[in-house]
Amino acid sequence: MFAKMIVSPQSISFDQPLALQSGASIRDYSLAFETYGTLNAKRSNAVLICHALNASHHVAGSYQGQEDSVGWWDTMIGTGKPVDTDHFFVIGVNNLGSCFGSTGPMDQNPDTGQVYGADFPVVTVEDWVTAQARLLDALGIQTLAAVMGGSLGGMQALSWTLQYPQRVRHAVVIASAPNLTAENIAFNEVARRAIVTDPDFHGGHFYRHGVVPKRGLRIARMIGHITYLSDDVMNEKFGRLLRPRTDAPATSGGPGFRYSTQDVEFQIESYLRHQGEKFSEYFDANTYLLITRALDYFDPAQSHGGNLTRALAVATAKFLLVSFTTDWRFSPKRSRELVKALLDNRRDLSYAEIDAPHGHDAFLLEDPRYMGVVRSYFERIAAEGAP
Amino acid sequence: MFAKMIVSPQSISFDQPLALQSGASIRDYSLAFETYGTLNAKRSNAVLICHALNASHHVAGSYQGQEDSVGWWDTMIGTGKPVDTDHFFVIGVNNLGSCFGSTGPMDQNPDTGQVYGADFPVVTVEDWVTAQARLLDALGIQTLAAVMGGSLGGMQALSWTLQYPQRVRHAVVIASAPNLTAENIAFNEVARRAIVTDPDFHGGHFYRHGVVPKRGLRIARMIGHITYLSDDVMNEKFGRLLRPRTDAPATSGGPGFRYSTQDVEFQIESYLRHQGEKFSEYFDANTYLLITRALDYFDPAQSHGGNLTRALAVATAKFLLVSFTTDWRFSPKRSRELVKALLDNRRDLSYAEIDAPHGHDAFLLEDPRYMGVVRSYFERIAAEGAP
Numbered sequence: 001m002f003a004k005m006i007v008s009p010q011s012i013s014f015d016q017p018l019a020l021q022s023g024a025s026i027r028d029y030s031l032a033f034e035t036y037g038t039l040n041a042k043r044s045n046a047v048l049i050c051h052a053l054n055a056s057h058h059v060a061g062s063y064q065g066q067e068d069s070v071g072w073w074d075t076m077i078g079t080g081k082p083v084d085t086d087h088f089f090v091i092g093v094n095n096l097g098s099c100f101g102s103t104g105p106m107d108q109n110p111d112t113g114q115v116y117g118a119d120f121p122v123v124t125v126e127d128w129v130t131a132q133a134r135l136l137d138a139l140g141i142q143t144l145a146a147v148m149g150g151s152l153g154g155m156q157a158l159s160w161t162l163q164y165p166q167r168v169r170h171a172v173v174i175a176s177a178p179n180l181t182a183e184n185i186a187f188n189e190v191a192r193r194a195i196v197t198d199p200d201f202h203g204g205h206f207y208r209h210g211v212v213p214k215r216g217l218r219i220a221r222m223i224g225h226i227t228y229l230s231d232d233v234m235n236e237k238f239g240r241l242l243r244p245r246t247d248a249p250a251t252s253g254g255p256g257f258r259y260s261t262q263d264v265e266f267q268i269e270s271y272l273r274h275q276g277e278k279f280s281e282y283f284d285a286n287t288y289l290l291i292t293r294a295l296d297y298f299d300p301a302q303s304h305g306g307n308l309t310r311a312l313a314v315a316t317a318k319f320l321l322v323s324f325t326t327d328w329r330f331s332p333k334r335s336r337e338l339v340k341a342l343l344d345n346r347r348d349l350s351y352a353e354i355d356a357p358h359g360h361d362a363f364l365l366e367d368p369r370y371m372g373v374v375r376s377y378f379e380r381i382a383a384e385g386a387p
Numbered sequence: 388m389f390a391k392m393i394v395s396p397q398s399i400s401f402d403q404p405l406a407l408q409s410g411a412s413i414r415d416y417s418l419a420f421e422t423y424g425t426l427n428a429k430r431s432n433a434v435l436i437c438h439a440l441n442a443s444h445h446v447a448g449s450y451q452g453q454e455d456s457v458g459w460w461d462t463m464i465g466t467g468k469p470v471d472t473d474h475f476f477v478i479g480v481n482n483l484g485s486c487f488g489s490t491g492p493m494d495q496n497p498d499t500g501q502v503y504g505a506d507f508p509v510v511t512v513e514d515w516v517t518a519q520a521r522l523l524d525a526l527g528i529q530t531l532a533a534v535m536g537g538s539l540g541g542m543q544a545l546s547w548t549l550q551y552p553q554r555v556r557h558a559v560v561i562a563s564a565p566n567l568t569a570e571n572i573a574f575n576e577v578a579r580r581a582i583v584t585d586p587d588f589h590g591g592h593f594y595r596h597g598v599v600p601k602r603g604l605r606i607a608r609m610i611g612h613i614t615y616l617s618d619d620v621m622n623e624k625f626g627r628l629l630r631p632r633t634d635a636p637a638t639s640g641g642p643g644f645r646y647s648t649q650d651v652e653f654q655i656e657s658y659l660r661h662q663g664e665k666f667s668e669y670f671d672a673n674t675y676l677l678i679t680r681a682l683d684y685f686d687p688a689q690s691h692g693g694n695l696t697r698a699l700a701v702a703t704a705k706f707l708l709v710s711f712t713t714d715w716r717f718s719p720k721r722s723r724e725l726v727k728a729l730l731d732n733r734r735d736l737s738y739a740e741i742d743a744p745h746g747h748d749a750f751l752l753e754d755p756r757y758m759g760v761v762r763s764y765f766e767r768i769a770a771e772g773a774p
Contacts, residue, residue, distance in 0.1 A: 022646035122646040182621035182655045183613060189656045190609045193663070196649055197602040199586055204649075215584040219606060222577045226570060234569035240686060257684060259409035259509040261676035262583055262591075265683065268569045269576045276580070289648035296653065297644060299627060 032101025118204020218276030230359030419488025505591020605663030617746030
């Protein structure tokens with residue numbers, strides 16, 4: 001339908017130390033990023049895309065000669081797509097602490113000459129936004145037409161409107177929440193414990209032992225996957241289907257079970273094991289810890305006595321919020337908390353609650369109503385131009 | 388309020404091999420059980436209690452000289468309690484494969500002289516019920532006034548009405564389901580993988596290595612705990628409360644975080660770690676695998692082409708079903724599937740959906756409406772006497 005967009009990653013280094021929320025700072029770091037479309041003369045058409053747990057700066061397009069290297073939000077961003085790169089200059093940036101290009105735990109700590117590992121400083125959503133703002137400075141962009149993200153990316157978009165209210169005209173916050181619930185934190189904690197207690201973790205310095213805590217990463221990913229999907233879609237896709245037996249035919253009339261506690265019996269088991277295995281091959285364990293912790297910590301209302309309305313009073317951006325009915329990780333209820341706090345502040349906002357079966361994962365999928373809502377919103381942004 | 392009931396566990400051995408659903412059989416096994424109240428002359432007042440994952444034959448009362456050894460359903464069973472032992476002869480039985488007294492993976496396999504470990508045969512809900520029926524035979528009880536259980540125990544109660552319809556007058560099925568959903572199986576599978584991939588598991592023969600796969604057991608229990616509680620009750624009990632800092636006072640005005648990926652920051656983390664630790668001290672890893680698999684396999688409709696109505700046609704018992712509004716592990720929807728299938732068969736049933744905040748755990752707690760429903764139902768059973 002659309003011509004394939006060929007893109008290239010870029011990298012930018014920062015000498016100036018970055019002071020982090022924890023009190024620590026990081027120096028000599030670099031950020032990986034990509035851009036799509038063209039910055040206009042007024043530098044007013046920039047859209048920043050913030051990523052969630054398992055993603056990167058590679059948001060759209062493909063790399064030359066690598067057919068399969070399609071960006072994680074390629075359905076959303078490109079020529080003629082909801083965020084149309086014929087109108088907008090879109091920036092994807094990889095967050096600090098990631099394992100996909102920006103400085104992270106696998107890199108060398110300039111203070112010690114050793115790989116950071118578990119010594120990489122704890123980074124927060126606010127720290128990521130500060131680093132992203134420095135990237136915009138370097139690109140000569142003062143004001144964003146929009147900042148946009150789903151899930152943890154939505155938290156960053158929200159935080160932009162609080163940390164740099166004058167630099168954001170629109171914030172698009174999808175399948176997100178003003179903070180994590182106890183249950184959300186609980187799932188993160190189990191995943192972290194699985195990683196940290198894997199004997200191959202070596203206190204986070206596994207690189208020097210030439211091993212990877214794959215057992216822990218597999219478990220972490222399996223837990224994550226369960227929470228990304230809805231009960232409904234799991235039942236529809238897998239239900240109680242058995243994995244076909246290749247070892248021996250099912251006895252006639254029997255249920256076809258292997259009667260084993262360790263072999264795969266059900267398709268859902270096979271699916272989860274596969275997802276865990278894939279993830280453990282490429283994702284860094286220390287990055288997983290850092291990113292889940294950033295999720296746990298995010299809570300802009302905390303410094304306002306838990307009052308979200310007061311916390312959001314500083315935001316002047318216009319908002320589009322989207323949630324999905326079957327998302328039980330960041331349920332519509334959590335988006336409505338944001339809507340209420342913004343309305344209390346008489347902010348300009350649009351809110352869409354999309355009836356989609358896919359759970360939290362829906363924000364990455366190509367639901368036509370969802371795509372339509374985002375498309376309309378960006379057409380409005382394009383129409384209004386710079387203020 | 389009530390005099391404390393002092394009880395003693397008993398054990399009974401079976402020489403006759405028990406043929407299992409898997410095709411395997413088990414011989415020279417014993418079952419641990421307890422009884423409360425007195426069997427009447429007509430032997431018509433027996434109530435069998437079936438246990439769920441983390442429980443045993445020790446259902447009610449306490450052991451002599453052990454103040455803390457209160458049975459797991461002591462709120463439900465005893466003199467003047469909903470299942471009143473002044474009227475009923477109540478039997479608690481520990482299932483095969485357990486680690487609490489009945490023959491299980493920690494015992495010696497008579498065929499090899501070695502500890503069973505991972506070689507303990509896979510047991511199903513149906514196998515447990517068959518073994519329970521043999522216990523009743525040995526106790527001289529032909530017909531149960533009622534069989535009762537919550538969660539996995541409810542599956543056993545249901546299976547009694549299908550395997551031995553003539554031996555059950557009433558079935559009380561609480562917070563249960565006609566089978567597991569894909570999501571239920573998924574959570575079980577992650578827990579099992581955590582155990583099986585723990586290097587201390589040694590393929591299930593860890594006993595001979597003098598170790599216990601505690602890392603895996605901890606993770607398994609943490610996952611379980613999240614699914615036993617409701618999101619609401621977790622938020623109410625823990626919310627985003629931080630664990631008090633003992634190492635250093637929070638800096639004034641700061642959020643009081645330690646900024647650590649491995650230390651406990653939130654109360655919910657501390658709670659989960661504690662639950663995991665406790666569990667890993669006493670629960671057998673092979674038993675965990677067996678019991679979660681029995682849950683996965685249970686599906687009485689399977690041999691009827693998935694038609695639950697046809698599957699339940701054989702049941703002649705009267706039913707009390709109870710579910711809890713915030714139970715997302717075995718939601719009210721699943722109990723309603725049972726209600727519908729029983730009504731399709733024109734069975735006598737009562738169904739109560741209790742508005743309780745505690746999630747799946749509610750079936751073990753002392754909610755007054757829940758207790759009232761069970762009490763009334765057992766008063767009715769007592770009033771109608773034997774047929």
